[in-house]
Amino acid sequence: MMIEQGIVKKTIEDKALVEIVRSSACKKCGACQIDPEEKVVIAHATNSAGAKTGDTVEVELNFEAVMSASLIVYIIPLVAFFLGSLIGFYGIRIGAQGPENPIIALLTGLVFIAIAYLIIKVLDKKGRFGRKYNMKVVRIINSDEEQ
Numbered sequence: 001m002m003i004e005q006g007i008v009k010k011t012i013e014d015k016a017l018v019e020i021v022r023s024s025a026c027k028k029c030g031a032c033q034i035d036p037e038e039k040v041v042i043a044h045a046t047n048s049a050g051a052k053t054g055d056t057v058e059v060e061l062n063f064e065a066v067m068s069a070s071l072i073v074y075i076i077p078l079v080a081f082f083l084g085s086l087i088g089f090y091g092i093r094i095g096a097q098g099p100e101n102p103i104i105a106l107l108t109g110l111v112f113i114a115i116a117y118l119i120i121k122v123l124d125k126k127g128r129f130g131r132k133y134n135m136k137v138v139r140i141i142n143s144d145e146e147q
Helices: 024-029 063-091 102-125
Strands: 002-012 015-021 040-046 056-061 135-142
Touching: 002 135, 015 056, 015 135, 063 102
Parallel strands: 040 135
Antiparallel strands: 002 015, 002 056, 015 040, 056 135
């Protein structure tokens, strides 16, 4: 579990836009692929604590979820690219005489990577990946009304 503190900038229904000042642990993690020099991050989070604009909150992100999301977004398209390239390089030659063509391999690899990203996008829009990849506001530290 990764827990960071932030200030709620805006709320919309059950979502919150949270400004997080990155801690040193957050900067070293690298899971979110944000520039380590970036000091402030604006994150979308599920507002399970019922925070309001201006509240100081704790935001939680499951590290395993970050790693599996990285697998989905980076590794699956990479595998699709290699698979498409192999099919383009060797598969197209079946039944045809002639030398291998690396351009065809590259193009089929790119087509496969595009298809992989389209499938990921469609599944994400349908909610197949679920809420486990979302940040979550878990606790209100300081309410704006108290100040």
